[in-house]
Amino acid sequence: MEGSSGVRKGAWNQFEDDLLKDCANLYGEGKWHLVPQRAGLNRCRKSCRLRWLNYLKPNIKRGDFSEDEVDLMIRMHKLLGNRWSLIAGRLPGRTSNDVKNYWNSYMRRKVHSDKKEKKVKKQEAEANVKPHQVIKPVPRAFSKPTTCLQEKLVSSSIVGVSEAVGANAISSSESENWWETLLEDKEDNNTCFFGGEDGVVSDQNLISITCDFLTEAETWSDLLLHIGD
DNA sequence: AAAAGTTCCAACCGCGGAGTG
DNA sequence: TCACTCCGCGGTTGGAACTTT
Numbered sequence: 001m002e003g004s005s006g007v008r009k010g011a012w013n014q015f016e017d018d019l020l021k022d023c024a025n026l027y028g029e030g031k032w033h034l035v036p037q038r039a040g041l042n043r044c045r046k047s048c049r050l051r052w053l054n055y056l057k058p059n060i061k062r063g064d065f066s067e068d069e070v071d072l073m074i075r076m077h078k079l080l081g082n083r084w085s086l087i088a089g090r091l092p093g094r095t096s097n098d099v100k101n102y103w104n105s106y107m108r109r110k111v112h113s114d115k116k117e118k119k120v121k122k123q124e125a126e127a128n129v130k131p132h133q134v135i136k137p138v139p140r141a142f143s144k145p146t147t148c149l150q151e152k153l154v155s156s157s158i159v160g161v162s163e164a165v166g167a168n169a170i171s172s173s174e175s176e177n178w179w180e181t182l183l184e185d186k187e188d189n190n191t192c193f194f195g196g197e198d199g200v201v202s203d204q205n206l207i208s209i210t211c212d213f214l215t216e217a218e219t220w221s222d223l224l225l226h227i228g229d
Numbered sequence: 230a231a232a233a234g235t236t237c238c239a240a241c242c243g244c245g246g247a248g249t250g
Numbered sequence: 251t252c253a254c255t256c257c258g259c260g261g262t263t264g265g266a267a268c269t270t271t
Contacts, residue, residue: 054238097240108235
């Protein structure tokens with residue numbers, strides 16, 4: 001297991017690990033070009049550094065990623081892209097290699113499951129196709145008339161018509177209006193949309209809002225594009 | 230039980246940036 | 251300014267472990 005330059009390659013054994021640990025304890029981290037000589041290892045400096053950072057370094061967390069860690073990783077990846085070292089920096093005990101490996105297998109799983117899902121949907125769609133099905137356009141109607149419309153409708157005989165059309169439109173369960181949800185948010189959180197309890201937008205709120213937007217945007221540049229729209 | 234396929238993870242490789250003479 | 255060295259990063263690979271057929 002030796003490369004053309006005479007240095008050992010491949011998997012590390014316990015003896016090599018011990019030598020590297022001793023060296024790191026004695027001289028500290030860094031000066032990697034000196035490490036093979038100091039530790040008495042027949043390995044290149046890069047290999048030593050990698051072994052230390054990804055495996056031997058104290059406080060390295062092993063085992064599965066928690067839900068919180070995965071959630072944070074996804075958010076950070078949306079923000080930063082494949083900046084594994086930066087993402088790992090936000091996940092205590094995790095190395096960039098761990099994060100990268102996890103992400104790659106996570107994405108592979110995701111792509112795989114997406115393909116499966118699409119295939120199933122396609123099959124379902126094909127099974128549901130009926131020959132010569134004619135789809136007629138349906139007139140759209142307000143699920144709930146606006147205040148000004150309501151006034152007009154109440155004072156005229158159009159009410160009956162609107163009810164008839166309404167029955168053909170969105171069901172009552174779907175007719176929840178966005179502003180109603182907005183007010184519910186206010187009640188639930190005891191905060192005003194965009195603002196704090198007093199309705200004033202603090203820096204803290206702004207950061208929180210920005211982060212929420214960024215989870216929807218792919219990258220910072222996407223956010224800028226949205227702003228520009 | 231065994232072959233084939235898949236997943237996971239440690240390690241390698243090449244590139245670019247920072248520092249230095 | 252240029253050339254060189256060192257370091258750190260991200261992409262890729264190899265093979266062990268595990269799962270499926």
